Amino acid sequence: MSRAKLLTIAFLAFLLPAGAAMASWYDDYDAGLAAARKGQWSVVAQKMTAAINAHPKEGDKERTYGAIFIPYKPYYYRGVANMNLGKYEAAISDFEKSSGPGEYELGALDTLMQRAKTKLESAQAPAPEPVAPTPTPVQPRPVTPTPITPSPVPATPAIDPGLRQRAQAAINEAKGHLKSAQQRKATDSPQYAQALQTFLGANSALGGAKSNDELNNVIISAQNVGVLADSAVAPGLPPNPTPVLTPPRPVAAADAALGATKERLRKALESYFAGEFEEATRSFQSLSQDLPRNGWIWAFLGASQYSQYAFEADDNYKTAAMASFKKAKTLNRWKVLPEKYFSKRIRKAFENAG
Secondary structure (H helix, E strand, O other): OOHHHHHHHHHHHHHHHHHHHHOOHHHHHHHHHHHHHOOOHHHHHHHHHHHHHHOOOOEEEEEOOOOOEEEEOHHHHHHHHHHHOOOHHHHHHHHHHOOOOOOOOOOOHHHHHHHHHHHHHHHHOOOOOOOOOOOOOOOOOOOOOOOOOOOOOOOOOOOOHHHHHHHHHHHHHHHHHHHHHHHOOOOOOHHHHHHHHHHHHHHHHHHOOOOHHHHHHHHHHHHHHHHHHHHOOOOOOOOOOOOOOOOOHHHHHHHHHOOOOHHHHHHHHHHHHOOOHHHHHHHHHHHHHHOOOOHHHHHHHHHHHHHHHHHHOOHHHHHHHHHHHHHHHHHHOOOOOOOOOOOHHHHHHHHHOO
């Protein structure tokens, strides 16, 4: 192998952590939650294990980045995944380490623990001894008419067990919304009456569901129960205020960088945070021509170009990135880039620019 190829392979191996630096434990946790909603238990176990390896502490308010906190319960979801994968001992171990469900409930912790122990006992029980057959006297074989072959019966559609479990979890969650409305003394409101009627229909449909489509309809109905129950208020009280949500990173970064052309900038930021660096570079280059005095634009342009350099090992991207970083430093007088939006590798390259 030539010296040039060896240097290229070594350089690419050095750059591989650049992609990994963009990932984090909460990215794995979010991916695990998404897989749990789809019943993809192998993916859930894999993603939650990765999250635990990076951040083993569970908590109701674990900090991700900036001032953003989330309920973080990876052992709970990995326990559910292990139980569905037939790994009952591992499931019990995870449940013992967990304090309960996160934002997406798949059943009470005590109930899941008992179910895992029952399945483990059943799996470990010895097989029953075979019973010797009792000999029977040989009877003359009667002559019977040729049976008529019945018409084939259509096969019953298969039902995803994970989907049924999610439907049951949605019903349980809807029940909690109804209970909250009862505690607020909002049972006389029309929203509560509609929520209760919808709940009864969804609960009945769950018991008789024979297809995945019917289970999906149960989940949708249960979610509607939550919306209706949360909007129910006691007579004479004003409606509940609309909750203020924490904006995602692309929106927050767009607000910080520029307000006038937010939509255009947001699309560029969405490409950047999604790892579509070629598209992000084109978008930020266009913005830099229209807004040449905005240091945020030049910083994200440099970050996109440097990420292209990290993945493609083309020095032209590195040269362009350093020029963009120098421009950003000149305009915003930055010494370091904000950790909230830029990876460690990007911040290090920015410090070395100029």
